Amino acid sequence: MYDRLTTYRIGPGLGYSFSKKKYYIYLGxxxxxxxSKYRQTIEHSTQPWADASVQYSFNNKNYISAVFHYMTSVPLSSYRSEAVVQSNPLMSYTGNPALKPYKSFDYGITYTCIPNKIISFSVYATAWSVRDRYAFVYTPSSTGILRTIEQPMGGFTSLTTGAYGRVRLLQNRLQIAGQIAVPFCHNGEPFNSDQIDVNYSLQAYWYFGAWNIGIQYFSDKSAPGSAVNGLWTKYRKTYSLSIGWGNSSWNVLAQITNPFTWNWKNSSNEMNSRYFDRKQxxxxxxxxxxxxxxxSYVFGFGKHVKQNNEASRQRGAGSAILE
Structure with a gap:
């Protein structure tokens, strides 16, 4: 392909943070x-972005926090190309030069409780929603299936709720952590699907002298793909046993993972639409x-290293988008 598309984005903004006693607030x-320039067509657009986060501490054992991000996402250059690409004998791809940036929202809330030095836990809900989105559309053609991109399509929302906890016993020599998560995804036209899953994990470590033993278990889990492709991805469970030894200089670790699993398949991607289904x-x-x-061997362990005003990176607008 010899399409020529050039895009660039400039995103100036202002941020302000405020902290007083039990409150912390950030607004941006x-x-x-x-x-963007596509062939002889030049386009300009301006879109606002906004960040907000709030944390409130009820006391030194309980606090709640919430975040919100709003921004627009510029279409990839390949999504706007009019060239028809023959992917295989039954599938061709083409883009849509009329695509516009779509709006996305990230938002979430978390409650954390640390009643004592032994127990701590959090419950949370995070989501990502898209408006005016573009998505792949599969239609029959004389040579097979043609994948195009259309906008606007149906709504997309990915929501995950869950809880996380940690217990420290035997003067911190035994530490146990667990998590449960419930991901849900509503994927409107053209995929018209609602997916939900439950996954969990458990980790335990026992420390005695210079030695430690750990066990880990992560259940099967699922997650949505991007708002464009309509995928629902599943990952297989993993579990492991480890033993380690260390001092101020040396660290030695031996770990066996999935000792009773001899299958190489570790994930699957599934997508369903009106004229075309796909599973990988x-x-x-x-x-x-x-x-x-x-x-591993650590040189100079425990020595004080002086650091002076290193540059830090500030994020103007956040997003959960992965493409």
């Missing part, structure tokens, strides 16, 4: 200026049995 607002499988070592051995 600004504008994104987008410029991923293969690798993640869910297959393997043994890991590691040895």
């Amino acid at each position: 607002v600004g504008y994104n200026y987008d410029h 499988f991923g293969y690798g070592v993640d869910s297959h049995c393997y043994i890991k051995l590691g040895v």
